Amino acid sequence: MDDPRVFLTDNALLDIEELWIQKRRLESCAQCEFLRNGTTCGQSGMLVSYRAGLLDAKCPHPAETKW
Numbered sequence: 001m002d003d004p005r006v007f008l009t010d011n012a013l014l015d016i017e018e019l020w021i022q023k024r025r026l027e028s029c030a031q032c033e034f035l036r037n038g039t040t041c042g043q044s045g046m047l048v049s050y051r052a053g054l055l056d057a058k059c060p061h062p063a064e065t066k067w
Contacts, residue, residue, distance in 0.1 A: 018055060025052035028059070028066040 026048060029035055034042035041048050043060040051057050052067075059066040 018053075021055065022052045025059075025067045032061065032066065034061065 029041065029048040029052060030038075032041075035048065036042045039047055039049070041051060041060065043062065044051060
């Protein structure tokens, strides 16, 4: 693969590094006691798949940020 980017269905481009960051964040969220129904953060009310993709976002865990 010559291009280090991946094309998504909505034609957005994400760097492989950004995808790796999102994957690591989602792994952390999957272990969190505040994860609701496997999809939603109990602290922010946001879908974890969306929030984890926001590179400037932080984990809202009240004790300590997980990412």
